Amino acid sequence: MTTADGLSADVIVVGAGFAGLTAARELVKRDVSTILLEARDRVGGRVLNHPIGDGQALDVGAQWVGPGQDHMIALADEMGVKRFPTPGAGMKNVDYMDGARTVHDGDVPDGGDPATLIETLNAFRTLTQMSEEVPTDDPWNAEHAREWDAQTFQVWMDANIQDATAKTRVQTAIEAVYAVEPHDLSLLFMLWYAKAGQGIMNLVSTEGGAQAEQYDGGTQLVAIRTAELLGDRVHLSHPVRRITQNGERLTVEGDRFKVQGKRVIVTLPPPLAGRIDYDPAMPAIRDQLTQRAPMGCVIKVHVLYDEPFWRDEGLSGRVVSDTGPVRVSFDNTPLSGSPGVLVTFIEGGDGRRFANASEEERRDAVVQCMERYFGPKAAKPSGYVEKDWPADQWSRGCYGSVFPAGTLVSCGSALREPVGSIHWAGTETATMFPGYMDGAVRSGERAAAEVLELLA
Numbered sequence: 001m002t003t004a005d006g007l008s009a010d011v012i013v014v015g016a017g018f019a020g021l022t023a024a025r026e027l028v029k030r031d032v033s034t035i036l037l038e039a040r041d042r043v044g045g046r047v048l049n050h051p052i053g054d055g056q057a058l059d060v061g062a063q064w065v066g067p068g069q070d071h072m073i074a075l076a077d078e079m080g081v082k083r084f085p086t087p088g089a090g091m092k093n094v095d096y097m098d099g100a101r102t103v104h105d106g107d108v109p110d111g112g113d114p115a116t117l118i119e120t121l122n123a124f125r126t127l128t129q130m131s132e133e134v135p136t137d138d139p140w141n142a143e144h145a146r147e148w149d150a151q152t153f154q155v156w157m158d159a160n161i162q163d164a165t166a167k168t169r170v171q172t173a174i175e176a177v178y179a180v181e182p183h184d185l186s187l188l189f190m191l192w193y194a195k196a197g198q199g200i201m202n203l204v205s206t207e208g209g210a211q212a213e214q215y216d217g218g219t220q221l222v223a224i225r226t227a228e229l230l231g232d233r234v235h236l237s238h239p240v241r242r243i244t245q246n247g248e249r250l251t252v253e254g255d256r257f258k259v260q261g262k263r264v265i266v267t268l269p270p271p272l273a274g275r276i277d278y279d280p281a282m283p284a285i286r287d288q289l290t291q292r293a294p295m296g297c298v299i300k301v302h303v304l305y306d307e308p309f310w311r312d313e314g315l316s317g318r319v320v321s322d323t324g325p326v327r328v329s330f331d332n333t334p335l336s337g338s339p340g341v342l343v344t345f346i347e348g349g350d351g352r353r354f355a356n357a358s359e360e361e362r363r364d365a366v367v368q369c370m371e372r373y374f375g376p377k378a379a380k381p382s383g384y385v386e387k388d389w390p391a392d393q394w395s396r397g398c399y400g401s402v403f404p405a406g407t408l409v410s411c412g413s414a415l416r417e418p419v420g421s422i423h424w425a426g427t428e429t430a431t432m433f434p435g436y437m438d439g440a441v442r443s444g445e446r447a448a449a450e451v452l453e454l455l456a
């Protein structure tokens with residue numbers, strides 16, 4: 001491992017996830033001297049491959065892309081990493097509600113009480129209409145921003161959804177997209193995030209939606225190949241502890257290194273960016289923001305089988321359930337067709353409840369859910385792989401930061417506003433697809449453009 005100690009560059013980028021890799025790449029393409037510092041011993045950030053042999057890997061971090069996520073798709077295409085459709089098209093999905101298991105076509109269940117379905121769809125339509133009023137660049141300036149940011153999404157649900165099962169369906173969608181419970185985020189944040197992601201129905205959909213495609217060999221391949229182009233500008237195992245601004249020069253320090261530059265791009269999620277020691281201290285509004293933007297909570301789990309047996313039964317592998325800890329699942333079988341893999345998530349409140357459980361306890365609970373949804377064959381997996389993102393030292397959660405009631409209106413303006421020579425990137429700062437890989441790529445491009453204009 002090469003050390004960055006004593007080096008200097010025009011720009012220092014902190015964090016080698018897709019935001020940092022993209023920012024560094026844009027700068028290097030324009031001959032700007034750049035140093036990229038990463039706390040982990042790998043690149044990718046919240047994207048991580050878990051090898052399973054024969055050149056195959058499971059995505060234990062972010063994995064899906066869909067229509068509109070053109071910046072991530074373009075980067076992966078350039079790196080030669082191929083996409084393939086998420087398995088399950090044309091097959092039936094499993095729905096488990098109120099103790100009853102049913103199967104259905106499409107993303108929306110077609111059975112059960114018609115009144116429940118109507119109220120569920122009406123809720124999503126209403127939310128979509130409301131989200132259209134929210135500007136993605138500055139949601140805190142929406143016409144109803146103060147009213148919507150003053151309440152949690154739970155408050156809105158309680159006031160606007162009367163049918164208990166319809167409320168459960170909406171809650172499940174919120175947990176699947178945001179990795180928190182409805183009482184954890186403001187209505188304004190929920191609407192902004194949905195608008196920036198091309199609508200809440202897009203975010204919960206597979207075919208034609210945000211989960212439409214994934215990458216053969218694992219998404220981290222894109223990050224690894226991007227980093228290879230940056231060469232020795234990338235310094236792993238270099239956690240940044242302190243950033244000092246002194247006139248036109250900045251000093252970035254860690255436990256065993258000190259580097260200098262003219263500009264810094266920090267790509268960490270807000271709560272982790274807030275743990276860096278800044279001299280001079282951050283403006284109060286920026287510090288208040290980082291104190292009020294916790295990470296979502298998700299443990300991503302893969303259950304492996306000798307073969308994808310559910311396909312023989314005409315099932316897609318997709319589940320929506322009101323019973324945890326597994327409330328959603330997808331077929332994540334590699335393109336080769338073997339082994340059979342179901343991917344699921346322990347999210348939000350379930351994630352926090354299972355945070356202190358042992359891996360064996362989590363495994364037992366997950367397998368019981370799979371048996372409930374897919375029958376006796378699911379009770380005997382050949383493998384189990386999990387990634388506990390809240391326990392990850394350099395992420396402390398996934399998929400991204402969420403904003404509780406009152407945060408966007410009072411502190412949101414500090415999200416992207418540079419502080420002196422320090423600039424901010426990361427998927428949380430994106431104005432399109434925040435919380436997604438595409439948002440991270442876009443944020444890196446934006447931050448690099450900011451810096452290039454100032455260095456010109």
